[in-house]
Amino acid sequence: MQVTRRQFFKLSAGGLATSTLAMLGMLPQNALADVRSYKLLRATETRNTCPYCSVGCGILMYSLGDGAKNAKSTIFHIEGDPDHPVNRGALCPKGAGLVDFVHSENRLKHPEVREPGGKEWKRISWEEAFERIARHMKQDRDAHFVEKNADGVTVNRWLTTGMLCASASSNETGWLSQKFVRSLGMLAVDNQARV
Amino acid sequence: MALQSQDILRRSASPTQPPVAREHKIEVAKLIDVTTCIGCKACQVACAEWNDLRDEIGSNVGVYDNPADLSAQSWTVMRYNEVEENGKLEWLIRKDGCMHCADPGCLKACPSPGAIIQYANGIVDFQSEYCIGCGYCISGCPFDIPRLSQKDNKVYKCTLCSDRVMVGQEPACVKTCPTGAIRFGSKEDMTAFAGERVEDLKSRGFPNAGLYDPPGVGGTHVMYVLHHADRPGLYSGLRKNPTISPVVKLWKGLLKPLATIGFAAAGLFGFLHYIGVGPNRPDDDDEEDQA
């Protein structure tokens, strides 16, 4: 007898009450066959590149709305780009789950500050954030900028503030970061290539 | 999508003949080549993502398998097994899920009209709306695949992405598979491709490599290429000769006529189960599959 105990218990637990109902004839009528509707028919398709590893798989992002001005677009599905020469439509478990990254409950949504010694985040405006950060940077730079080294050579460096740059940001962000840090005289600049 | 498709082969518990005029369809199949599968679980994610499923965030129980088992929210899971063969370690990883049997035990066991259908292309699909949660399909399945949802008391399993296949796409797991270990096409093409894989494996020291397409259920529309086709049990208990459960045969042969008599049958059904299975019987499956 090829019935496992597990099958039997499952059957016993969930089965009896409803099967009784079924046999009493309390069944939906006109049982018609229907596959689930295909959900991408008129969605907007946008090409992008997976942001995780360096294979650089092509992805297709599907978003609500057809681009009409009154529709607020939101991405509801992501799958591989079948035209991409490397992934040819495939995605790994990270890439295949990208939609949950886009909509992660841990996405940051507002600028915040944690005051010295503070226990909580406090929401602030972008204007306040830029103002306070710029003020901190200027104070530190003005106080610690090194124009000449011990030998009197012009070095123009600022060592007391540094920056880590994001390996998932675009080249364009990288380039602006390079201009930003060097114009300020920063040397403590690094990215994930180091680790 | 037409409400009533005419390319249906079979419909559960339906005394009337389904419309089968459009039966000249290409039979499809998903081929899972476990020998090129890296166990990355991309198929699990693509399945959940496409089908809008999110299982619970579970825990680690000392193995890579997670979620630990199929559920109403996880229609496919990878099963990992470490074996030592001829002094060589092998990590056998199998994607488990609905096999889409040509002779589907679930459909045969289902008492609810139209809750399970089989399309002419071979896909066995649950029409959840008509599912009454009786669980007979679970006992009818020779592969232990369908799972009852605690949330809505309906049973769920892989649809072979019938919604994608109906518009001409491959299932989500197939498309996403990084190494191409999961393929999709006509059953004929998949069988031929499996033949090439088996030959390659034989040249690499796996003389028992072969295709898993078990005849006991009329063949399946999900097939495996195995390095050890002689011992499918090595792959986390894949059954060697699966057949439809005798329970279903009982139901079909003996109980179905009683259905009209009413709910007395339900009690009797449970009783027959008890007699048939018994409380302390060793598990035949497990023994066979350890071989």
Place this chain on the structure above:
Amino acid sequence: MTNHWVDIRNANIIVVMGGNSAEAHPVGFRWVIEAKTRNKAKLIVIDPRFTRTASVADHYAPIRTGTDIAFLSGVIRYLLQTGKYNKEYTLAYTNAALLVNPDFQFSEGLFSGYDEATRKYDKATWSYQLDDQGFARRDDTLQDPRCVLNLLKAHVARYTPEMVERICGTPKETFLMVCEHLAGTAAPDRTTSFLYALGWTQHSIGSQNIRTMAMVQLLLGNMGMVGGGVNALRGHSNIQGLTDIGLLSTSLPGYLTLPSEKETDLAAHLAKYTSKPLADGQMNYWQNYPKFFVSLMKSFWGDNASSDNNWGYDWLPKWDKGYDVLQYFEMMSQGKVNGYLCQGFNPVASFPNKNKIVASLSQLKFLVIIDPLVTDTSTFWKNHGEQNDVKTEQIQTEVFRLPTTCFAEEDGAIINSGRWLQWHWKGADAPGEAIADVEILAGIFVKLKALYAKEGGAYPEPIMKLSWAYANPMEPKPEELAKEMNGKALADLPDPKEPGKFLARKGELLPGFALLQADGSTSSGCWIFTGSWTQAGNQMARRDNTDTGFGNTPAWAWAWPANRRILYNRASARPDGTPWDPARQLIKWNGEKWVGSDVPDYKLDEPPGSAMAPFIMQAEGLGRLFALDKMAEGPFPEHYEPFESPIGTNPLHPKVVSNPAARVFKGDLADMGKADAYPYAATTYRLTEHFHYWTKNVRLNAILQPEQFVEIGEALAKEKGINHGDMVKVSSKRGYIKAKAVVTKRIKPLTVDGKTVHHVGIPIHWGYEGVAKKGFIANTLTPFVGDANTQTPEFKSFLVNVEKL
């Protein structure tokens, strides 16, 4: 990668060592499977753990973590001793025949020139013998005992199969089996492709791990070949781009160097980096350094840079030493740093010795987090119990947390491992008030500039002079920035060959870096990207996937340099121009110039048979078996033990156990454990289900691997009474983590130097933030020491103890 992802399919042997590509790069790994199924290739995995890559390999060789140099030096010895290497290639395309300085020496683990006090080498003797023209001397008969090949033979003679087994724990027969497979690809029509990643870089000897493999590839004649090459599988989606753009302490875009304080003026800087050929008739592309550098200065400072002010040379900061993250966190821990900006970076989780990192951040006055997600770093000041036991009220750091867009919400290009710049498009708006990184940088910069304009302050010139010619200064557009990197003509550029004609007119985007000038008439933010956005449009946005041969798709996106897909491809043909393998001819001489399915990596009109060697970025044009002065710890690779060694000695030279040139800070040296208290060799790594510390925020991935675990072999588990799923405590000298135990057959004890060595595997993906189950930061355990060249931390080899809880 010198080659590209799809090219892997052309290999005959694929070696995965120092990486786990099936798990870390699953989709790239499809081309390994393709090589197996379509090209009958064999896959060999060499790893302390039987990984998911090993699960589909033809052969698996176990190795003790941190001993790859010993293994590969053994391979080199095997190739040289048996003569199974590509002799013609080695003679013509490597520096095998070049003669080395007579004073160069190696003895008892040290090369000539070592200074114990500074832990540094004087590299004067690590050089060639030069003739009176300044060219390197060579002996094509290979008889001279001072030629590179003979010195190399002598150097690797110690790495016998027995010694390899003794150091690596790899059984001798398994090692020899690997040697034979590799040797088979010395044939001109067979290639090996090596795939590696952080499993090689994250060691105190990381750079030399890679170098040793590159030497094997040179000896086998696999560099420049279809299906060959040195294939670094980079860890993040745009780590390649960020490196190309020079976001490292002492770098500038396009592998130019930020001037040091020793180069007191522009002339000194250009003289140092504009190298001269070391062989007669050799082209060396770095002779163009001034063109690239001046064009960069024009992009930085715009019209403000002129020949009168040395193109703004003084406005660049000059370094005294590298401020890599280990250096900087050491300074931070001493209270010498006040401010830190973390853009898309989670140092608490990513850097070694997490407790030191948190203590260091606690000394900052201000910390700015720029990220789309909650990171562990952003809440380092919160007490998360055992996982982050800090006193919040005592931490005086002001922390700003600024939300950014993610990939899906912006346009731009990122660069994959194959050096492809792929443009992507925005699909939706960012949530809440999140804005793009560039808007945040612009917001801060514009504010700072206004403050300096109003108040003055320390040396405002570079801030005031920086070119910021964006239509909206608060919102530079990706298109504007991409064109700025590509570069343009600032004046008409006349065609020297045809008077009256122009290579480019003033204002036009440049089609290639050959047009860059050192006289200020061109700009380019990153010379290797020149050609990516031309007058013909955005080349990175191209999406034609036509295969021109061997899986090459040159019309898909754009690859640096010059859209070339296989680097050093001149070496795919013999000196006389005939291909090593007619079945994979990549480029050929058509009588006038080199042509082919890829962009030739050579002087286009230099005929076959000339004296010009193929590696045109090197002064002598040759692949270097002897690295001259380019490496910190020696011109030949040598096995040094990890700083925490399970055997506590170096079987080759007990007096020099670990890398003698590695920089170790005093406090960190005191924090190194010994095998008596921490007996097990530990290694950290990624799992395929997760990406670093991001996907613990992603529900679909949290479902796949919800909870932190460590992997322990059955033998060790039995010794310790640990069962599947038990909680264990794993400690190093620096801290501890607690996690579930996965007990496995896939990690076997190895016999090393007569001792049994157990490995403990530590996946990295958990932390105290995320939607997955909370866990400990794996880097609580890791040592604060880096590779002597790159300062990449030794995450892959250290010592731990394991206890059942």
